Amino acid sequence: MNEAEHEQNVILDVEDLRVYYETPKGDVLAVDGIDFVLYEGETLGLVGESGCGKSTAAMGILQLITPPGRIVSGEVWLDGDNLLDLSEEELRKRRWTKLALIPQGAMNSLNPTMKISAQIKDVIETHEGRQSSEKLKKRVLELFSMVGLPGRIYNMYPHELSGGMKQRVCIAMAIALNPNVIIADESTSALDVVVQRVVAQTMLRVKEMLGVSMIMIGHDMGLMAQMVDRIAVMYAGHIVEISGVQELFHNPGHPYSQLLIESVPSLTERKPLKITEGITHDPRNPPPGCIFQLRCPFVMDECRRIPPPMINIAPNQQVACHLYKEQPDGSIIDVRDIATNP
Numbered sequence: 399m400n401e402a403e404h405e406q407n408v409i410l411d412v413e414d415l416r417v418y419y420e421t422p423k424g425d426v427l428a429v430d431g432i433d434f435v436l437y438e439g440e441t442l443g444l445v446g447e448s449g450c451g452k453s454t455a456a457m458g459i460l461q462l463i464t465p466p467g468r469i470v471s472g473e474v475w476l477d478g479d480n481l482l483d484l485s486e487e488e489l490r491k492r493r494w495t496k497l498a499l500i501p502q503g504a505m506n507s508l509n510p511t512m513k514i515s516a517q518i519k520d521v522i523e524t525h526e527g528r529q530s531s532e533k534l535k536k537r538v539l540e541l542f543s544m545v546g547l548p549g550r551i552y553n554m555y556p557h558e559l560s561g562g563m564k565q566r567v568c569i570a571m572a573i574a575l576n577p578n579v580i581i582a583d584e585s586t587s588a589l590d591v592v593v594q595r596v597v598a599q600t601m602l603r604v605k606e607m608l609g610v611s612m613i614m615i616g617h618d619m620g621l622m623a624q625m626v627d628r629i630a631v632m633y634a635g636h637i638v639e640i641s642g643v644q645e646l647f648h649n650p651g652h653p654y655s656q657l658l659i660e661s662v663p664s665l666t667e668r669k670p671l672k673i674t675e676g677i678t679h680d681p682r683n684p685p686p687g688c689i690f691q692l693r694c695p696f697v698m699d700e701c702r703r704i705p706p707p708m709i710n711i712a713p714n715q716q717v718a719c720h721l722y723k724e725q726p727d728g729s730i731i732d733v734r735d736i737a738t739n740p
């Protein structure tokens with residue numbers, strides 16, 4: 399769905415974001431011009447194989463890139479501000495209160511020497527100033543109950559909790575100041591499958607209770623299918639498709655999305671995993687034209703020369719691929735259909 403067709407408001411607007419890492423052999427173009435919007439109340443999945451730039455994109459949005467990384471260009475609009483224009487002080491005020499991150503391996507980011515409750519209180523007091531201990535305790539216990547944690551862990555340390563519980567503590571921290579947007583970076587991948595599902599359900603419940611918008615980063619397509627409204631598919635620093643879950647799973651548009659969907663394991667049918675090659679080009683020296691050309695089964699001459707623009711191929715489906723051509727009447731044709739039905 400494009401912005402005009404969507405009834406909801408845009409809460410986060412990322413435009414042409416580029417983040418590169420400096421290396422002795424040249425810059426790694428980790429995120430190389432991504433554009434997307436997040437709608438109010440929406441959960442957007444960001445998927446793609448390891449190294450495609452998902453975490454870098456998240457850190458770029460939050461302005462948390464550190465050397466050798468740097469933001470080369472872009473705009474990140476949140477609540478009327480371009481985060482790239484703000485001072486570190488202004489950014490600090492917005493982190494946790496407007497935009498919260500549940501980082502990769504979040505549960506290992508808890509301070510092992512501090513009680514769980516003290517860590518959550520710290521987040522609250524840093525932003526809101528000192529408060530009565532009674533009031534703080536009530537708030538922490540409320541947060542625990544929202545994420546399904548028992549009150550008895552109030553005086554516990556991180557090592558006394560299971561992985562799933564620690565992950566819930568990180569969710570509690572992320573929602574403590576009622577942010578508009580939460581970015582969860584593969585926050586469930588270090589957990590076993592059953593715990594993953596429980597944590598994922600906690601995130602969904604919290605999302606519904608608070609009406610917060612979320613970006614969920616991961617590679618488990620099955621989990622994504624159950625959790626998100628739309629999915630942005632990333633390949634080598636580029637977003638190649640943004641589609642509704644139904645559209646992506648039933649009719650993936652980009653050849654890379656097609657490979658990803660074909661690789662989703664099914665309970666009833668065993669099939670070989672198609673994604674085995676990984677990103678084939680040097681991320682410091684991407685080919686001109688389409689970023690996926692070296693692995694694309696449908697590559698054409700045009701793909702080797704011209705980067706494909708993102709176009710709407712269906713109401714809730716945008717794809718950057720030369721296979722799709724917009725006709726003067728606005729309809730879309732797939733050039734493979736012309737080749738097979740002249």
Ligand SMILES: Nc1ncnc2c1ncn2[C@@H]1O[C@H](COP(=O)(O)OP(=O)(O)OP(=O)(O)O)[C@@H](O)[C@H]1O
Pocket residue numbers: 419420421426428446447448449450451452453454455465466467681
């Ligand atoms: N400090 C760094 N120096 C050089 N290159 C880096 C650095 N950090 C990341 N990269 C490169 O940037 C690219 C994107 O990495 P990133 O971690 O964002 O990908 P990802 O999709 O989040 O991967 P994963 O799913 O494994 O977390 C990769 O090619 C990676 O090797």
